[in-house]
Amino acid sequence: MVLFSSLYYVSCGHFCHRQRQYQYGTKSCPGCSNTKTYREVSCCDGWKGYTCDVPICDPPCNGGETCYGPDTCRCSNKTVEGLCYGYACFPPCQHGGECYGPNKCACRLGYAGDFCDVNPSDIIFVVDESGSIGNDDFRVTMEYLTNAVNRLPVRYDLLRIGLALFSDSARKSFNLDDHFTKEHITDAILNTYFGSGGTDIDGALGYTCEDMFQLTTGDRPNAQNILVLITDGRSSDANKPGLLKCNSKNVTIIGIGIGSNTDQDQLRSLVSKPEYYYDTTYDYLDTTMPKLLKTIKGKL
Structure with a gap:
């Protein structure tokens, strides 16, 4: 869910190339699997994930900060005396939800999901x-x-x-x-x-x-x-x-x-x-x- 919600910040991902080869099922034999080969998966520098939309921070963020972009750490909530205040929710809780734990949002009525970003x-x-x-x-x-x-x-x-x-x-x-x-x-x-x-x-x-x-x-x-x-x-x-x-x-x-x-x-x-x-x-x-x-x- 965190990977899905990171699309809130990344519109098209940072995808370089992915090729795959399949031979999976026919009408006479649905579900029969003969070949399922993955090859040549490549993300641009500083990104990872299936669609290259998850930023990499090296060294990892600390002090309650969240990785928002390649080697870019910051607080998802406000800061107090230069430190992150309270828990971190990435992305911030949507539609009026409140962050009450690490990536945990309390949602208003009518919304759901880890970040209150889902309607039925x-x-x-x-x-x-x-x-x-x-x-x-x-x-x-x-x-x-x-x-x-x-x-x-x-x-x-x-x-x-x-x-x-x-x-x-x-x-x-x-x-x-x-x-x-x-x-x-x-x-x-x-x-x-x-x-x-x-x-x-x-x-x-x-x-x-x-x-x-x-x-x-x-x-x-x-x-x-x-x-x-x-x-x-x-x-x-x-x-x-x-x-x-x-x-x-x-x-x-x-x-x-x-x-x-x-x-x-x-x-x-x-x-x-x-x-x-x-x-x-x-x-x-x-x-x-x-x-x-x-x-x-x-x-x-």
């Missing part, structure tokens, strides 16, 4: 599985999602996760109320098999907002609804009835376009705000992680 939210990842992607890049996306889940404050009463896949048509992998722990959610993601077909993005939006953001499938009336669309292509349907269904439910849409075959203007017309869309490639998909978490965090 329901998030559904909507992932392209069209034939142009292929199983290897699909596995890269699934691993990307598991890393995102591990950086989010998942809990049945705080943040719930669902997963939908789409090609010519959309299908459910799991609903918002199927899994409530990070371990169960990441296992379900990695066990999702790859399909194939065309690319009906608007149909996928309509399916998700109409059939998966439902009380009967775990959606909560007091929670914010967030849809994260990940695709490498352009929609086969120029009409937008699916988008209208999402807008009618006030669903926030975040978009990630991968590769050169995307219609960026089309995708930007789907997201809730221009800054909620970003493009990348499969080789550099990891570089969008800080942006995705920061965008989601801004909605929590």
Whole structure:
């Protein structure tokens, strides 16, 4: 949680390079694992962590100070006679919360999380599985999602996760109320098999907002609804009835376009705000992680 909340200060991380190779599961054998190799992980000087967003202080901070940047120590609370006063909460408690212990915040009603930065939210990842992607890049996306889940404050009463896949048509992998722990959610993601077909993005939006953001499938009336669309292509349907269904439910849409075959203007017309869309490639998909978490965090 500390790593996730450090995005409060670091907008895009300090990421240099990461490459990975996967061969994990097929439609005939979901969950079968043959290869899972990590290689060439590199952060810029002074940073560490999965997305290179955690500062390094050498020597370590002392006297109650917190590491806020490379070799930059300071108090997270006020100082008294040159020393840090009271306990340190990094980042400071949000939404009126009070720091009562090391990285421990007492939250006001309606907020939760280690730093009082979480409102109840329901998030559904909507992932392209069209034939142009292929199983290897699909596995890269699934691993990307598991890393995102591990950086989010998942809990049945705080943040719930669902997963939908789409090609010519959309299908459910799991609903918002199927899994409530990070371990169960990441296992379900990695066990999702790859399909194939065309690319009906608007149909996928309509399916998700109409059939998966439902009380009967775990959606909560007091929670914010967030849809994260990940695709490498352009929609086969120029009409937008699916988008209208999402807008009618006030669903926030975040978009990630991968590769050169995307219609960026089309995708930007789907997201809730221009800054909620970003493009990348499969080789550099990891570089969008800080942006995705920061965008989601801004909605929590």
